[in-house]
Amino acid sequence: MGEKPIWEQIGSSFVQHYYQLFDTDRTQLGAIYIDASCLTWEGQQFQGKAAIVEKLSTLPFLKIAHSITAQDHQPTPDSCIMSMVVGQLKADEDPIMGFHQSFILKNINDAWVCTNDMFRLALHNFG
Amino acid sequence: MASKPVWEQIGAGFVQHYYQQFDSDRTKLADLYTDASCLTWEGVGFQGHKAIMEKITSLPFQSIQHSITAQDHQPTPDSCVMSMVMGQLKADTDQVMGFQQTFLLKNVDNKWICTNDMFRLALHNFGA
Numbered sequence: 001m002g003e004k005p006i007w008e009q010i011g012s013s014f015v016q017h018y019y020q021l022f023d024t025d026r027t028q029l030g031a032i033y034i035d036a037s038c039l040t041w042e043g044q045q046f047q048g049k050a051a052i053v054e055k056l057s058t059l060p061f062l063k064i065a066h067s068i069t070a071q072d073h074q075p076t077p078d079s080c081i082m083s084m085v086v087g088q089l090k091a092d093e094d095p096i097m098g099f100h101q102s103f104i105l106k107n108i109n110d111a112w113v114c115t116n117d118m119f120r121l122a123l124h125n126f127g
Numbered sequence: 128m129a130s131k132p133v134w135e136q137i138g139a140g141f142v143q144h145y146y147q148q149f150d151s152d153r154t155k156l157a158d159l160y161t162d163a164s165c166l167t168w169e170g171v172g173f174q175g176h177k178a179i180m181e182k183i184t185s186l187p188f189q190s191i192q193h194s195i196t197a198q199d200h201q202p203t204p205d206s207c208v209m210s211m212v213m214g215q216l217k218a219d220t221d222q223v224m225g226f227q228q229t230f231l232l233k234n235v236d237n238k239w240i241c242t243n244d245m246f247r248l249a250l251h252n253f254g255a
């Protein structure tokens with residue numbers, strides 16, 4: 001069995017770490033963003049680590065559980081990694097909803113940070 | 128009224144052009160990809176212009192229509208533009224299905240080309 005390409009290893013490892021942190025203590029997500037990072041959350045833009053962490057920490061739910069349906073990873077020409085995730089989530093006692101999220105990861109000083117993050121609920125899609 | 132940031136103009140311009148071409152004559156998408164481009168279509172990877180165009184032109188439908196529900200655009204640290212699209216599509220007489228697609232655009236010789244493209248049908252998602 002062939003080994004997965006390195007970008008897939010990095011991408012899937014990041015994705016696993018991201019949702020694990022998000023679901024247990026999302027205030028800790030600060031470590032993966034930098035001041036150059038951008039987040040678009042349901043169409044709203046947040047620029048920089050502080051603004052991003054503030055948005056994520058103040059999302060209006062106590063509990064959240066993400067379940068990943070599919071993930072794709074690709075290397076970019078500038079040695080970054082692009083990841084796309086399709087999944088479902090459940091916040092507090094709300095019904096399960098689908099979501100889409102895309103990331104760009106960049107290696108800075110030997111650590112993979114998230115420079116771009118886009119999240120949307122899949123309210124208009126149906127199986 | 129403030130003008131949209133340039134990355135939004137570029138991203139939205141690309142997205143409109145991409146789906147218009149896809150729906151009318153997808154062989155014309157050739158201009159948007161280069162040999163450095165990657166496409167992941169429903170989990171399967173295609174590398175380079177030739178393989179990508181072969182995949183796109185051999186997709187098993189005659190007519191296709193995309194309708195965009197939402198799109199987001201951001202500038203990346205390396206001066207690229209990242210775009211995420213959520214929408215619905217209808218192929219031939221199949222039922223309408225949701226899809227998600229993410230692009231990375233790069234300016235090469237004064238032209239915005241697509242270096243990374245990921246497409247998935249939203250089969251596992253459902254609305255509230």
